[in-house]
Amino acid sequence: MTVLSDAWDYLTTASSWTGEDGMLQLMAQQLLLTGTALLVAMVIGLPLALWLGHLGRGSLLAINVSNVGRAVPTFALLALLVVADWPGTREFGPYGRAGLATIIALTLFALPPIITNANIAVREVSPAVRQAADGMGMTGGQKFWRVELPLSAGLVLSGVRLALVQVWATATIAALVAGPGLGEVVTDGFLRTNYGKGIAGAIVIAVVALVLEAVGAFAQRMLDPVPRTTVRKRRRGMSEAAPIVAEKADAVGP
Amino acid sequence: MTLLAAATAAASSADDPSCYSRLTNEWFCRQYLQDYRSEIVDATVEHIQITIAAVVLAVLIAFPLALVARRLPRLESSILGVSTALYTVPSLALFPLLVPFTGLTATTVVIGLAIYALTILVRSMLEGLRSVPDEVRESATGLGYGATRRLLRVELPLALPVMMGGLRVATVSTVALTTVGTIVSFGGLGNMISDGVLTNFRAELMTASILCVVLAVVLDLLIVGSQWLLTPWTHGKAAAA
Numbered sequence: 196m197t198v199l200s201d202a203w204d205y206l207t208t209a210s211s212w213t214g215e216d217g218m219l220q221l222m223a224q225q226l227l228l229t230g231t232a233l234l235v236a237m238v239i240g241l242p243l244a245l246w247l248g249h250l251g252r253g254s255l256l257a258i259n260v261s262n263v264g265r266a267v268p269t270f271a272l273l274a275l276l277v278v279a280d281w282p283g284t285r286e287f288g289p290y291g292r293a294g295l296a297t298i299i300a301l302t303l304f305a306l307p308p309i310i311t312n313a314n315i316a317v318r319e320v321s322p323a324v325r326q327a328a329d330g331m332g333m334t335g336g337q338k339f340w341r342v343e344l345p346l347s348a349g350l351v352l353s354g355v356r357l358a359l360v361q362v363w364a365t366a367t368i369a370a371l372v373a374g375p376g377l378g379e380v381v382t383d384g385f386l387r388t389n390y391g392k393g394i395a396g397a398i399v400i401a402v403v404a405l406v407l408e409a410v411g412a413f414a415q416r417m418l419d420p421v422p423r424t425t426v427r428k429r430r431r432g433m434s435e436a437a438p439i440v441a442e443k444a445d446a447v448g449p
Numbered sequence: 450m451t452l453l454a455a456a457t458a459a460a461s462s463a464d465d466p467s468c469y470s471r472l473t474n475e476w477f478c479r480q481y482l483q484d485y486r487s488e489i490v491d492a493t494v495e496h497i498q499i500t501i502a503a504v505v506l507a508v509l510i511a512f513p514l515a516l517v518a519r520r521l522p523r524l525e526s527s528i529l530g531v532s533t534a535l536y537t538v539p540s541l542a543l544f545p546l547l548v549p550f551t552g553l554t555a556t557t558v559v560i561g562l563a564i565y566a567l568t569i570l571v572r573s574m575l576e577g578l579r580s581v582p583d584e585v586r587e588s589a590t591g592l593g594y595g596a597t598r599r600l601l602r603v604e605l606p607l608a609l610p611v612m613m614g615g616l617r618v619a620t621v622s623t624v625a626l627t628t629v630g631t632i633v634s635f636g637g638l639g640n641m642i643s644d645g646v647l648t649n650f651r652a653e654l655m656t657a658s659i660l661c662v663v664l665a666v667v668l669d670l671l672i673v674g675s676q677w678l679l680t681p682w683t684h685g686k687a688a689a690a
Contacts, residue, residue, distance in 0.1 A: 271658035364539035
């Protein structure tokens with residue numbers, strides 16, 4: 196148990212936070228990475244998923260994307276990108292060593308929850324509401340912007356929130372392949388058998404993850420145009436094997 | 450002279466054809482599979498053991514939790530809340546946080562992975578039990594089924610498809626996450642991946658990555674197959690529909 200007091204000592208020492216390679220700097224770097232990757236994934240994933248959803252298509256894409264994203268280990272993909280000739284471990288602007296490889300991997304792993312949720316959200320808008328919109332003479336574009344998007348915004352945003360937490364978790368793993376970010380504190384601590392340091396890093400990573408989750412939940416509530424009370428989950432027919440719960444919950448992928 | 454040089458070059462390349470040598474360092478290499486066979490098999494076996502132990506542990510914990518959550522709705526939100534919060538903790542942070550309690554052992558990895566699988570399983574088990582129509586439950590009671598017999602003979606079989614869906618998701622993501630166990634040196638194929646990164650060994654890295662995905666697909670198919678065997682009544686219905 197001495198490792199716990201070691202961890203506490205590391206956390207309460209000012210020098211472990213400040214300076215080059217201090218935890219504050221590493222945290223800022225990882226947050227920057229997370230934000231960039233999430234933004235890129237949204238720019239790529241949202242238009243595609245929403246457009247397919249508007250056409251009532253994309254169920255195959257949504258299922259496959261999330262299945263593949265689940266089966267491919269983040270660690271393996273990061274490792275492959277780093278060892279390859281391109282992008283390799285080269286420095287990339289403020290993102291540090293192996294920055295480009297990390298951003299590519301993070302973006303790829305942010306896509307499944309974003310695409311799956313956005314696509315399902317738009318497709319699940321009730322047909323009656325769509326017909327009503329058609330009956331009022333709305334064009335396709337009007338129907339999408341004024342009816343489908345507001346109604347599905349909650350689920351779309353929850354996909355983005357899941358992606359945020361997932362990207363943060365994946366960014367930590369980048370340190371296992373000599374990438375940037377807070378994971379470095381953990382891997383360095385364990386490599387040098389300075390377990391106190393490793394555990395201190397783990398605590399910081401976990402706390403930031405929980406804060407991000409809370410901020411995400413708050414932002415989701417603020418941004419959702421349709422005020423929602425906690426609706427009891429709809430019953431699903433027993434023959435429906437595919438659990439929607441999986442689509443919504445698992446995407447957090449640690 | 451040139452002939453001789455060519456001959457020695459040919460001989461040396463025949464003698465040392467290793468496509469995983471420093472110079473060539475190819476991604477795909479059959480020679481590597483042969484030379485490192487025992488290492489690859491060991492890592493794969495460890496990977497499978499850790500994955501299965503974690504999923505089984507998670508099922509054993511999740512099922513009673515799901516029953517409690519269903520019986521006591523007040524506890525439901527706290528059970529789901531706590532497990533979701535644990536799920537939010539990144540794996541590279543969760544394993545080190547368990548180290549003070551379980552040390553640098555495979556147990557650390559198994560417990561950590563079980564925590565992640567637990568979240569998925571509890572949700573899908575609850576969802577599955579809820580998918581049993583009320584009328585069916587009432588008829589079972591009307592036929593004189595007690596609570597336990599109703600659960601085992603009526604509700605569980607009907608909830609199985611949804612529960613198995615959760616089990617598939619949990620298993621596949623556990624296979625992928627086991628690799629991170631390499632932080633405490635028990636990562637199965639993950640150990641090969643981190644060694645591959647450290648020593649810039651492409652064949653090792655690619656082999657381990659592919660085996661991970663193959664393992665996930667195989668386990669997924671095994672679960673689908675067992676579900677098919679366990680729910681014979683669904684085949685007839687599908688054919689009729």
